[in-house]
Amino acid sequence: MTRRRDASTPDLFRDFTPPPVVERFAPERVKAARCSARVARAVAEAIKESGRSRDVVANMMGDYLGETITVAMLDQYSSVANERNNIPAHRLVALLAVTGDLRLMNALLADTDVIAVHAKYEALIRREMAKEARDKLDREINAADAQWRAGR
Template sequence: MKRPRRDTFTQDLFRDYQPEPVVERFDAQAVQAWSISGRLSKAVALTMDESGMSRSEIAAEMTEMTKASVSKAMLDGYASQAREQHSISAVRLAALVAITGDARALNVLLADAGLVAVPQKYEALLRREMAREARERAARDEQAFDAEWRARR
């Protein structure tokens, strides 16, 4: 039987398609370090460097947001691996994420716990999937209980 000829003139629209990531992450090599403090320091540094803002501008906005003084020198310390005992606080990390719009540093911190920060717009979808899983689990349980009931009659 003769194989049909393949159309070589029509482009494959999805050949180079890469869906947009739901969870933003740094490249693992970019934040590789021996400790979580070191990884977080690298992530904070990359977040600030890629934000398009100066560290002084970030510090000023963080001060305004947190109502606590944040200086450029403090941000430099948070970004330094040499000062691992001087890690950024959770409140300041949240402010950095809010100011830069970049949650990748937060995801570096959460990775060891098996968690990710997901944009709020996906929360309803996650709840829907959790409801589907619960419904499927309930259906499996119902079938198992029915089988057990029939077996005991």
């Protein structure tokens, strides 16, 4: 006999949606025809969503890098119209360090088959890769055993 669900008990997981595995900007926020424009939009979004002024972000980036970063530079890096002044990689990393927004890297990597994830997941990824390698070895061992039993 099947048990009926207790209608008076709320379903705790009904409205639960797990967080995304890979942090990305909403596509409409960084949509662009070129990678450089997508990154410029991502830079603008990350700065805006950081809750800090551009002046504070520029100073923090400068402190991180040990060089001078100005608000005008951030304005250029976040301008889609300014195609000549893309943000250099080391400054993109500094912006990531200052904002903590990993979506910046994934905006850059969007046209590749690579993603950026937090370092805390490295051990889990390594474990899964080891499991895949073990499964492959198990298949090879089973195939060799079958061949041996078949007398070949």
